[in-house]
Amino acid sequence: MSDLPIDRTGMFDMALELLTSRALHVAVELGIPDHLGNGPADTAKLAEITGTHEPSLYRLLRLLASVGLFTETAPRTFATTPKANALRSDVDGSLRPFVLHTLGVLYPAWGEMAHSIRTGEEAFTKAFGEPVWQYHGTRPAANDLINQVMSRESENMTGDLVAAYDFSPFGTVVDVGGGEGALVAGVLAANPGLRGVVFDQPHVVTGDVLRAAGLADRAEVVGGDFFESVPRGGDVYVLKWVLHDWSDEKSVEILKSVRAAMPAGGTLLVVESVIEPGDDPAPSKILDMVMLVLNGGQERTREQFDALLDASGFRVRRVLPMASSSTSIIDAVAV
Secondary structure (H helix, E strand, O other): OOOOOOOHHHHHHHHOHHHHHHHHHHHHHOOHHHHOOOOOEEHHHHHHHHOOOHHHHHHHHHHHHHOOOEEEEEOOEEEEOHHHHOOOOOOOOOOHHHHHHHHHHOHHHHOOHHHHHHHOOOOHHHHHOOOHHHHHHOOHHHHHHHHHHHHHHHHHHHHHHHHHOOOOOOOEEEEEOOOOOHHHHHHHHHOOOOEEEEEEOOOOOOOHHHHHOOOHHHEEEEEOOOOOOOOOOOOEEEEEOOHHHOOHHHHHHHHHHHHHOOOOOOEEEEEEEEEOOOOOOOHHHHHHHHHHHHHOOOOEEHHHHHHHHHOOOEEEEEEEEOOOOOEEEEEEEEO
């Protein structure tokens, strides 16, 4: 027998984290954080509201209370916590869509992770029978969830972006792969003299966010395929959370398409996580596996970004970490 040191308890806890995540998803799907929004409630009442089996619901909430999601204030009575408040549907920046999408819609893909490790290929198609973006493009409910996720995450990080980067020298910002336009809306709100263009797939780019923000007169929405071309006329182009969706080869194709729309000396901002060396925990290392499983993409190191951009007609000038995010701004110039 080996006499190597082991941490059996720590390993046991890690192996069971999947079950806690699935319990979290069930609670969010049932709307428990919303139902507790007006104060504590007993499980009999919650079971009646949600159409669930009271003893089983109690066991679910007891588990989630043990990890700080809820708190049992009296026997079989639960109240919300700050963690649970982040899952309510009526709070700014709610993580409800993220949990429903990542732990619900995408759940079968995580079970095929071994396929990605064995082959280097994305596992989503093996689980669902079609690529991730094609899947979402034909399923309105799933597409609405992922759009909510991307819009809310964009809203949450836009404050950091405009604090870290000065957009005032520019006239027009083009957000390539800009989803519903949350990033452009935030940048325009902070820079009254700026105009914006949101470019994404036709079924994604609706302009609703810009209209809701009262910015439709300063922004244009354009549908298309960034592998073919992107709108010309921008002074600064943004690729936020786009390149990590793709392999190096596909990323170079996207970058070359953007470069073709820009004059020499134009500015490109790549907004992505940058993996740092060493063993320290980092969200970027988890996201790296997410990207691999979903579509064969990856998070990258500074050196990998340098190589991608250099191969596509750009030169990295600097990397600016954002204050409260694991994301950085890679500031590059078209050469």
